[in-house]
Structures are given as C-alpha cells and as structure tokens.
Amino acid sequence: MDKKKKIMAGSLLFSGIPDAQLDEVAAIAVDKTCRRGESIFFEGDEGTGFYMVVEGQVKIYKMSFDGKEQILHIFGPGEPFGEVPVFHGQPFPANAMALVNSSLLFFPRRQFVDLVTANPSLALNMLAMLSFRLRRFAAQIESLSLKEVPGRLAAYIVYLAEEQGATERVTLDIPKGQLASLLGTIPETLSRIFARMTEEGLIRVDGRTILIDDFERLREW
Amino acid sequence: MDKKKKIMAGSLLFSGIPDAQLDEVAAIAVDKTCRRGESIFFEGDEGTGFYMVVEGQVKIYKMSFDGKEQILHIFGPGEPFGEVPVFHGQPFPANAMALVNSSLLFFPRRQFVDLVTANPSLALNMLAMLSFRLRRFAAQIESLSLKEVPGRLAAYIVYLAEEQGATERVTLDIPKGQLASLLGTIPETLSRIFARMTEEGLIRVDGRTILIDDFERLREW
DNA sequence: CCTTTCCATTGACCTAGGTCAAAAATAATT
DNA sequence: AATTATTTTTGACCTAGGTCAATGGAAAGG
Structure with a gap:
C-alpha cells in the first residue's frame, strides 16, 4: 500500500x-x-x-x-x-x-x-x-471523578454498543486488564463488577464477548 | 478600554x-x-x-x-x-x-x-x-487516577508556587470548596488533609494564605 | 501434546475518603 | 454593629474499591 x-x-x-x-x-x-x-x-x-x-x-x-x-x-x-x-x-x-x-x-x-x-x-x-480529544478528555475526567466504577463500565459498554451499532452484543476490543486501566481501576475490581452486573441480569460475559440483556438500564446508569 | x-x-x-x-x-x-x-x-x-x-x-x-x-x-x-x-x-x-x-x-x-x-x-x-489544554487534561487525569488526594493537593501547591514565583508562601486564588472540586474531592476531606499536612510540618494554613515549610517534601510527593 | 507464561477470577482483609450532622469561623448585607 | 448567609472545620460512621494471596483457564512456544 x-x-x-x-x-x-x-x-x-x-x-x-x-x-x-x-x-x-x-x-x-x-x-x-x-x-x-x-x-x-x-x-x-x-x-x-x-x-x-x-x-x-x-x-x-x-x-x-x-x-x-x-x-x-x-x-x-x-x-x-x-x-x-x-x-x-x-x-x-x-x-x-x-x-x-x-x-x-x-x-x-x-x-x-x-x-x-x-x-x-x-x-x-x-x-x-484536538477539539474532539478535549471533549473526550472532559468526559473521562467526569467519569473518573463523578462516577463509580460500575457507572464507568456501563458507559463504556454503551459506547462500544454505539460504535459497533448493536445493542444486543458487543465485543471488547482490548484485554480486560487494559480495560481496567482505561476505566481507572484494577482487574480484580473490574472482574467483580462484571460478575455483579451478570447477577443483576444486565449482561452476560463470555471472554471478550458481552451479551447485553438490559441496554436501557445500562444506559441509565 | x-x-x-x-x-x-x-x-x-x-x-x-x-x-x-x-x-x-x-x-x-x-x-x-x-x-x-x-x-x-x-x-x-x-x-x-x-x-x-x-x-x-x-x-x-x-x-x-x-x-x-x-x-x-x-x-x-x-x-x-x-x-x-x-x-x-x-x-x-x-x-x-x-x-x-x-x-x-x-x-x-x-x-x-x-x-x-x-x-x-x-x-x-x-x-x-488546544495542545496546552490537552496536556493539562492529561495531567489532571493522571492526578485523579494515580494520586491520592494529598498528592493532588501537594501538586497543586507546587504549581501555585511556580506560578507565583515563590517557594515560601502562596495564596489560593479560589475558595477552598472550589479547590476541593478541582482536586476531585470534597471540602471535608480537603480540610482534614490541610490539617494533616500542617501536623506533619509541611505547611501552615491561614485563610487563603499557605506558608510552605518544606517545599522539597511537598514536591517529592 | 505438554509445559510455561500470561490473564482472569475469587476470597479475606483493610483503608482512603465519602456521608451525615453539627459547630465554628468568615464574609456579606441591613 | 447586628443579622444573615456562606465557608470551613471537626467528629462519628460507613462503604467502595484497593491490596495481597491463591487458584483456575486460556494462549503461546517448544
């Protein structure tokens, strides 16, 4: 090329x-x-x-x-x-x-x-x-400071869903450990929150695939 | 004008x-x-x-x-x-x-x-x-995610000291409640940390004036 | 196929810092 | 100055989420 x-x-x-x-x-x-x-x-x-x-x-x-x-x-x-x-x-x-x-x-x-x-x-x-970057940074600061980890994860899944044009099933584009770092937390905590969201009937997780069972509740987080 | x-x-x-x-x-x-x-x-x-x-x-x-x-x-x-x-x-x-x-x-x-x-x-x-803004945002995200509140406060005081060209005494340019919000915390926590830093001989606080007793230790935080 | 390495999950524990409530201090307004 | 409003400080309490340690899975290299 x-x-x-x-x-x-x-x-x-x-x-x-x-x-x-x-x-x-x-x-x-x-x-x-x-x-x-x-x-x-x-x-x-x-x-x-x-x-x-x-x-x-x-x-x-x-x-x-x-x-x-x-x-x-x-x-x-x-x-x-x-x-x-x-x-x-x-x-x-x-x-x-x-x-x-x-x-x-x-x-x-x-x-x-x-x-x-x-x-x-x-x-x-x-x-x-650069303006677009600034906007994203502002959202990230808001996320880190004003939301708790489940809220940040929910926002990220919703973002992925929009990007991938699907409200039923999204695929993580990065390893979970990296996702933890992106969300300002650690793998252990992320893992627990995935588990909790699954218990609560919001999502199901299989490797890097996330089945979204309740998109609305996720969005409202 | x-x-x-x-x-x-x-x-x-x-x-x-x-x-x-x-x-x-x-x-x-x-x-x-x-x-x-x-x-x-x-x-x-x-x-x-x-x-x-x-x-x-x-x-x-x-x-x-x-x-x-x-x-x-x-x-x-x-x-x-x-x-x-x-x-x-x-x-x-x-x-x-x-x-x-x-x-x-x-x-x-x-x-x-x-x-x-x-x-x-x-x-x-x-x-x-805009590039400068992005740099500052990056620093703020780092601060929120990788430092604890005392570290963020220390960094802010050092920043003020540099801006005001003095390592002995700085003046807060905003109310403490607003500073708390800038540092991603709440007034109660900020107040306690000011008190702790004072106990530890780092600074003395009088209203919006901060006397810096140990600039080096503050910077190394 | 087996071994090694990396990644993810789970449990027990602990602490930074948030919440709620109240007092004290400072600033603004009459 | 007196009154009201706003900030700041302090105390008692609690929880989100980090740390440490161990185990289970999946992937990569031989």
Whole structure:
C-alpha cells in the first residue's frame, strides 16, 4: 500500500484535503512498524513529530511512581496521536505503546507545521481533531471523578454498543486488564463488577464477548 | 478600554499576530460582563462562539446527576474558553460560570473560523492553545487516577508556587470548596488533609494564605 | 501434546475518603 | 454593629474499591 492510500484511509485528519496537498503530506510521511508491546515514545521524550495508526492499536498511558497505569486513549486505524508536542513545543506528556503488531506513519514536526501553515483546511481539520480529544478528555475526567466504577463500565459498554451499532452484543476490543486501566481501576475490581452486573441480569460475559440483556438500564446508569 | 487592547493584554492566543489582523479580531469581538455566580453557558448548549476572560475568573465544570461538581479548568485574564464547539461543531461539553464579577469578550464562531482560515499564525496559536489544554487534561487525569488526594493537593501547591514565583508562601486564588472540586474531592476531606499536612510540618494554613515549610517534601510527593 | 507464561477470577482483609450532622469561623448585607 | 448567609472545620460512621494471596483457564512456544 502506498503512503497516500494509507493517509486517506478513513482518516478524519486528512478528509476534504485537496489531492495535491495529500501528495505533499504523503511526501513527508515515514513508514514505521512496531510489534505488540513495543514502546513508540515515552513521557518526557522530545516530540520530533507525530504518528498515525495505519493498522493495529496503540495505547497512550501514564504510569504512577509505584507502577499503576492509567490509559488515556486507545487509538486505532486512521487516528493520529502524539500531536501535542508538535504545536506546543514541549516533550510528550505521556507514553505510547503498541497493543498489537501495528503499522504507523510518522510525520516530522517541522515539515508538517509548514504544511499546516500553508493549508487552512488541514489546520481546521487538526483543530477539529484536538477539539474532539478535549471533549473526550472532559468526559473521562467526569467519569473518573463523578462516577463509580460500575457507572464507568456501563458507559463504556454503551459506547462500544454505539460504535459497533448493536445493542444486543458487543465485543471488547482490548484485554480486560487494559480495560481496567482505561476505566481507572484494577482487574480484580473490574472482574467483580462484571460478575455483579451478570447477577443483576444486565449482561452476560463470555471472554471478550458481552451479551447485553438490559441496554436501557445500562444506559441509565 | 477598547477591544483591541483587551485582546492583546497578556493573551497567548493573539501574540505575534500582525496588527492589521488584530483589528479584524477586535472588529468581531463582543463585550460581555457577568457577575459572580452567573452562568455563561451550560453543557449541551449550542456553541455559537467562544469567550476570552478580560478580567475576573471563570470556572468550567461538570455536574453529576446527584449534584457533585468536578471543575475542569479555572480561567483568568487572557485565557480563552469554550473553543471546543467552534472547531468540532458540537454542543458545549461542560458548564461555565463566573467565579467573580468578570469582563469577557465573545467571538462569534463563523467569523472567527474565517479569520483562522485566512491567518496561519492565528491557526497555529490556537493549535498551541488546544495542545496546552490537552496536556493539562492529561495531567489532571493522571492526578485523579494515580494520586491520592494529598498528592493532588501537594501538586497543586507546587504549581501555585511556580506560578507565583515563590517557594515560601502562596495564596489560593479560589475558595477552598472550589479547590476541593478541582482536586476531585470534597471540602471535608480537603480540610482534614490541610490539617494533616500542617501536623506533619509541611505547611501552615491561614485563610487563603499557605506558608510552605518544606517545599522539597511537598514536591517529592 | 505438554509445559510455561500470561490473564482472569475469587476470597479475606483493610483503608482512603465519602456521608451525615453539627459547630465554628468568615464574609456579606441591613 | 447586628443579622444573615456562606465557608470551613471537626467528629462519628460507613462503604467502595484497593491490596495481597491463591487458584483456575486460556494462549503461546517448544
């Protein structure tokens, strides 16, 4: 697959960009692959550019001094990540690691900023991208601070259901341990809550498949 | 004070913008004042534009169904807020309220987007602004999820100390109840932690003044 | 197929911090 | 100053959920 194809495939960042400029974007993009568990960058690293997931899955996460992890985002195909240092000129604020073998594109900072400067629709797309992130972060903070773990899990299942267009059955796209970290808890607690929700007739869990028995009650949580 | 002066005063968003364009920005800005406790917008409202604090203090916050509040940001002079819907075209993700009598500028969406489109440095400044926000949100999520309340308070005091350029004595810029909400806790807990930190010889608290007795230990938390 | 490793679940226990209630202190208003 | 309203502090209590430890399953590598 050539870079231009990778760039266009399902990426909101480059949607509506004139074809000529897509060529310029493709010209500065650098292919990169990484295997499951491989680190892409660390918090504090200098940000020389940002990435986009072409195929695979990448987590952005923070670690506490005593080793607990909090996942900030999980990005899939078409989603860019690591843009913050590009525009703010500071080191990466978090770590990035591939959850599965992944294929990425890397965009060098300097050259990308030049493209953004010359191309208003690219700038607006990037502004929309960052705005969307801010919205998601706000929801995550609300979730962590104002909801208890069952509420956060319920919200996540509802989110998955909407994303997968099904109110009957959803599939977890990440291991349960990672889900715990995304929800700001630990695997033991998550496991207990899955069990409790099952007892209460809300869901049934089989591996990574969740059968939703009472979507409404889940949504109202 | 004329609008152009208000726009320039200490605002990172408009720094380095050619004078001619500042006039254009000033031309679309609308003056607005609001008194202490007044709501500026609510979560779910359509975003017809964004604001900048000229004077005063504004909080951006979320409410839980049972009335608990989580503050996301507190913005002071020179800081813009409410930009997310401008670029993402969705309703406001949170509520905004003036903490004290405040003077604001309002920038209508459509017209501001036109300016951004025509002016690359304005676009880059806005990108830097949003990037900075993302960084702060990441820190807040880390704080909520990976630190306990004393650690969050310590981090906040250190942050204030840096902002105020003093390691001996800082002044809280908000009431303690609001600080509790910013740190994701409640006034009772915050009060107890202030008391404990005082017992342990870290700080002394007198109203909104905090004397720092052991800056290093506070920082290492 | 077997072994090793990783992941998920379950139980016993404990603590950070939230809830409820009341007093004390500070600020705002008449 | 006196009154009212708002913040802050303190005490008694309780629970969500984290820690530690052990076991059961599933997946990966030989």
